[in-house]
Amino acid sequence: MVILTSSILPFSKPKISSLKRIGPHNFDILNIIIGSLLGDGSMERDGSGSRFAFYVATKNGPYLLWIHQQISSLGYAKPQIPIVQTRKGKDREFVYFFRFRTFTYSSFNWILEAFYPKGRKIIPKLLEEYLTPLSLAIWIMDDGCLIKNRGLRFSTNSFTLTEIKYLSSLLENKFSLKTTIHKSGIGNQYNIYIPKSSLPHLIKLVNIHMHPHFYYKLGLINE
Structure with missing residues (x-):
């Protein structure tokens, strides 16, 4: 850390x-x-x-x-x-x-x-410039969840599908991380998944920035 x-x-x-x-x-x-x-x-x-x-x-x-x-x-x-x-x-x-x-x-x-251009939180286009391994680690610690034998899930329920697709493309284009988008089962809400196969690469990107309390979100320790 x-x-x-x-x-x-x-x-x-x-x-x-x-x-x-x-x-x-x-x-x-x-x-x-x-x-x-x-x-x-x-x-x-x-x-x-x-x-x-x-x-x-x-x-x-x-x-x-x-x-x-x-x-x-x-x-x-x-x-x-x-x-x-x-x-x-x-x-x-x-x-x-x-x-x-x-x-x-x-x-x-x-x-x-x-x-917050109109009061509701959105994903702005300027994010591309500021999404770094540190901000990615903060995002994981704040809102990531390890899904056993599947990978890591980001709870992006509050964002629109267009915004989620943009986030997914940033993860792929900036960090070469594979991603998939799945419906959360609640209305028109979706989550981003980083599959298990991409976790080793994700760990290399963010491990130095993670607090040990949240190593379990990367599968490094048991929850």
Whole structure:
């Protein structure tokens, strides 16, 4: 697992106007954000800028704490370690989770506008430039699932079939990964699969960026 190099930026302190947070941005932070947006990550408008929100169940706490370490060390979030929070879920049972947000940046607005042009998250064409082995690893940790004896599945249910076909073509053209698209069984929803035969190549691409907690998603350890 790679630990990203600390790079404290002149606009990385709290209580600085988002209009003064204008970059240039570390490319690793863009990879992390965009990889997470392919999964469950989200962005939100905050005044004149935008910020990224991370939210995971406590069982995936090691991943979120690692993400926080990466982002805070690069100067994009407060250094305080996220703590377990609770909310009432279905049947009024308590749900335990971790959550933190990045600082707000006006120079993050282009990402928000690309992924949320009309409020719904989409897959923008600029993704081709920013999909890297690091962002691919983040996507796997966030939203990948190992299917025994079949390969890896990306839960792309929230995207349109056109967007999913575009994602599939990127995986094939940028990384030479074989992919297939299957209907998820829920309405007009589809998932991307990387077959078992392509897992060794996928592992070579992303293993250095994966948190050990998620090695099982590559079949490297038992879940």
